[in-house]
Amino acid sequence: MSAAAATATRSVAQATRTTRGRVKPVKPLSRDRYGLPIPHVNIVVRDTHLCRLQDHYHNTLRDDLMYMTYKHEPKSRKPPKDSKLTYDPENPYTKHRFNPPKGGNVYFKQLPPVTTSENVVQLERIQLHTMLESAVTSRSNLLTAIMAFRALSGESREAGGRHTAEGVEIVKAKTLGGKGWARRGQPIGVKVDLKGPKMYDFLGCLVDFVLPKLRDFNGIPMEGPSRPLTTPSAATGVVSFGLPPYALQFFPQIEVNQDMYPEHFGMHIHFITNATGAGAQNKARALVSGFQIPFQRA
Amino acid sequence: MFSRASPKVQRLHASVRCLATEASTSASQSPSTPPLPQRRPSPGSSTSNINAAIILNRAPIITRSPTPFERTYHAYQARIRRALHNPFPYDFYFKPGSLLEGKFRDAEREREREAFGRMSSSSGEDDVEDTSADTPSKDSELLDGQQEIKSMPRIHESDKTGNVQELNRQGERNLYLLVHGKDSTGKQVWRFPQGGLKEDEALHQAALRELHAECGKKMDTWIVSKNPVGVYQPSPQDQTHYFFYKAHILSGQVQPDGKNVTDFAWLTKQEIESRVEKPYWLGVKDMLADF
Numbered sequence: 001m002s003a004a005a006a007t008a009t010r011s012v013a014q015a016t017r018t019t020r021g022r023v024k025p026v027k028p029l030s031r032d033r034y035g036l037p038i039p040h041v042n043i044v045v046r047d048t049h050l051c052r053l054q055d056h057y058h059n060t061l062r063d064d065l066m067y068m069t070y071k072h073e074p075k076s077r078k079p080p081k082d083s084k085l086t087y088d089p090e091n092p093y094t095k096h097r098f099n100p101p102k103g104g105n106v107y108f109k110q111l112p113p114v115t116t117s118e119n120v121v122q123l124e125r126i127q128l129h130t131m132l133e134s135a136v137t138s139r140s141n142l143l144t145a146i147m148a149f150r151a152l153s154g155e156s157r158e159a160g161g162r163h164t165a166e167g168v169e170i171v172k173a174k175t176l177g178g179k180g181w182a183r184r185g186q187p188i189g190v191k192v193d194l195k196g197p198k199m200y201d202f203l204g205c206l207v208d209f210v211l212p213k214l215r216d217f218n219g220i221p222m223e224g225p226s227r228p229l230t231t232p233s234a235a236t237g238v239v240s241f242g243l244p245p246y247a248l249q250f251f252p253q254i255e256v257n258q259d260m261y262p263e264h265f266g267m268h269i270h271f272i273t274n275a276t277g278a279g280a281q282n283k284a285r286a287l288v289s290g291f292q293i294p295f296q297r298a
Numbered sequence: 299m300f301s302r303a304s305p306k307v308q309r310l311h312a313s314v315r316c317l318a319t320e321a322s323t324s325a326s327q328s329p330s331t332p333p334l335p336q337r338r339p340s341p342g343s344s345t346s347n348i349n350a351a352i353i354l355n356r357a358p359i360i361t362r363s364p365t366p367f368e369r370t371y372h373a374y375q376a377r378i379r380r381a382l383h384n385p386f387p388y389d390f391y392f393k394p395g396s397l398l399e400g401k402f403r404d405a406e407r408e409r410e411r412e413a414f415g416r417m418s419s420s421s422g423e424d425d426v427e428d429t430s431a432d433t434p435s436k437d438s439e440l441l442d443g444q445q446e447i448k449s450m451p452r453i454h455e456s457d458k459t460g461n462v463q464e465l466n467r468q469g470e471r472n473l474y475l476l477v478h479g480k481d482s483t484g485k486q487v488w489r490f491p492q493g494g495l496k497e498d499e500a501l502h503q504a505a506l507r508e509l510h511a512e513c514g515k516k517m518d519t520w521i522v523s524k525n526p527v528g529v530y531q532p533s534p535q536d537q538t539h540y541f542f543y544k545a546h547i548l549s550g551q552v553q554p555d556g557k558n559v560t561d562f563a564w565l566t567k568q569e570i571e572s573r574v575e576k577p578y579w580l581g582v583k584d585m586l587a588d589f
Contacts, residue, residue: 022415048376050368052361059472059587060357060546067523067544147390156384257391 045160053200053291061290062120069283070115077111108235112277119274121237121283126199127270128152129171131189134263136182142170144263145190151253153192153202168192206269207292210243210250219296222285229279237275237284242268347538349482350505351492353527353585354475354519354545356564360452362470362589377413462563465551471566472587475552476573477512478561482538488573490582491559492540501526505543512559517550530581542585 029037083101087094113119128149134141149168150156157167171189173182182188194202211217220241227234245264248254254261275283289295364372386406392399456464467473474490481487493508495501502524509519526541552562563573567586571579 043378043382045379045382046371046375048372048379050361050364050372055358055361059589063587064522064544064546067525067527070523070525072525160379160382260390 043161045162047197049197051197051200053204054197056291057123057200061287062122064290065283065287066115066117066120068286069121071112073114077114107276108232108278109230110235110277112275112279112283121273121275121287123199123203123271123287124195124274125272126194126202127191127272128194128267129189129191129270130265130267131171132263132265133181135188136186139187141263142187142190144261145265146170148248148254148261148265149190149192152251153194154198155192155194166193203291205251205253209252210247211293213250214244214247219294220285220288221298222295223298229282234281235276235278237273237280239271239273239281239284239288240268242266347482347536348495348501349492349538349540350495350501350508350526351490351530351540351542352475352505352509352521352545353490353542353582354509354513354547355587356465356473356475356547358470358472359466360469363452380410380413462565462569463552465547465564467564468566471589473564473566474570474586475513475547476563476565476570477552477554477559478563479512479554479559482532486560487575487578488563488570489578490542500524501541502543505541505545509545512555513562514553514555516553518548519545520548521545528582528585530578532577532581540581542582544585 029039032038083105084103085099086102087097087099089095089099130145130149132141132145146168153168155165155167157165159165159167169191170187171191173184173186173188175184220239229235243266245266247266248261248264249258271284271288273280273284273287275281275287285295388394388399388403392402452469454464454466454469456462456467461467465473476488477491478486478488481489491509491512493504493511495504496507499507502521506519506521522544527544528542530540530542532538532540554560554562563569565573567583567588570586571583574582
């Protein structure tokens with residue numbers, strides 16, 4: 001009995017041990033080539049605080065979006081049409097030939113998935129992207145943009161042990177520019193993907209500090225209601241807009257030491273959501289406007 | 299904040315309109331529409347009776363307080379992050395030797411001590427900083443003027459006094475408007491604002507009209523969707539249905555009309571259970587957020 005009680009108290013003591021003191025490893029850890037200890041496990045940094053906007057999404061927005069985007073479908077859907085093949089499969093002359101379906105898959109004409117509580121539209125990531133024309137003459141001009149994006153996003157490559165974290169990436173020119181001023185493969189821009197709590201922190205920053213200070217910004221332009229829902233852009237769950245170069249100084253991360261950024265540049269901001277099918281962009285807009293980002297009819 | 303979304307919402311629903319949720323479409327637009335179910339007498343003895351009710355929600359106004367487990371977890375993750383993060387580029391953010399840098403180094407040392415305990419002076423990093431340890435503390439004194447920031451209390455006064463009509467009570471929770479008034483049988487009960495349908499009126503229009511009739515017009519509200527979020531049928535014999543609509547209050551306050559409604563309260567889901575009758579509770583509880 002007493003032994004059991006002793007083990008119980010010890011285990012409780014072990015469980016509630018204050019983590020202030022230093023932990024002495026039993027076996028010394030092996031060291032890498034820089035002399036730094038290699039832990040026994042892969043360490044991944046998870047959330048370090050509750051996120052205001054993430055909570056707002058889960059408390060309020062998700063329910064509202066489900067009610068707003070709900071489409072009542074009491075009958076089950078018709079099965080999709082058979083895709084038309086390039087050759088008649090019954091024809092003995094073309095029987096074993098490579099027989100791809102005729103035309104593309106026309107993803108933008110697909111119906112959106114049936115509304116359920118599981119597939120409510122959700123923000124997956126925010127991408128910041130900029131292209132600097134001055135990088136054509138000297139690639140070191142990209143350094144300003146790299147530093148600014150690092151400060152804005154707080155992301156770096158494999159940050160926190162997450163191997164999917166790409167951090168700030170350099171974008172290379174894919175094709176010749178319109179006037180032929182960029183070569184293929186030339187570093188010409190910078191982009192960064194934000195996910196998770198950092199994404200919501202950036203969004204809050206944008207809405208609270210930057211957008212109110214822009215004088216000529218009345219909202220993200222939006223086309224008229226007569227626009228069909230089955231264009232490629234309308235069926236992609238992405239909302240994009242651009243910030244002018246002078247908006248950079250309004251981010252508090254940049255504001256503290258503006259002198260270190262000799263050049264100001266504009267950027268594209270893409271809100272990428274999980275919405276798919278016809279009318280997906282409208283769902284994405286409904287989501288983004290729930291985070292107080294205004295929209296305006298063009 | 300939600301009013302910005304409303305034109306688009308209407309547009310979405312123009313294409314996504316569904317008859318099952320519409321009480322009636324306007325007769326002028328489609329004269330050939332057959333009479334809708336609720337107008338037709340039901341096969342039973344009583345005629346069908348369709349009502350609209352509103353679940354008026356006050357969304358949380360402050361962030362949730364983390365549970366002790368969450369707090370411990372976050373502190374642990376913050377320690378890992380502090381241990382693994384890239385070195386801070388002091389030169390990039392501060393002029394060397396400036397007051398702000400000293401203050402930041404002081405604060406950083408304090409945070410480090412809080413996370414890992416007092417560091418032994420054997421590590422090289424500390425030796426370098428120890429030489430300048432005295433000056434920054436002066437710096438931080440110099441900079442610390444009277445800029446004492448006081449955070450607002452997380453518990454409102456109405457939580458202490460128990461005033462359930464105050465809109466700022468229970469800031470972390472979802473609150474719902476409950477009114478004290480007559481139900482369909484004429485009994486005085488606690489219920490959501492509700493009312494019957496008029497001729498040629500859609501359900502969501504009836505819901506808004508009844509909300510204004512029972513709770514006054516001195517508040518800004520936004521009905522989230524033209525689709526009802528749930529339905530409640532008091533008894534299977536009676537063909538009475540209550541269709542519930544979700545709405546948010548944006549500003550203002552309820553002013554009960556005094557005839558149908560005598561009292562109101564902003565309550566959490568758990569508080570609602572004790573006030574309403576058991577069958578009503580079973581009908582509506584799944585439409586409310588737990589937290």
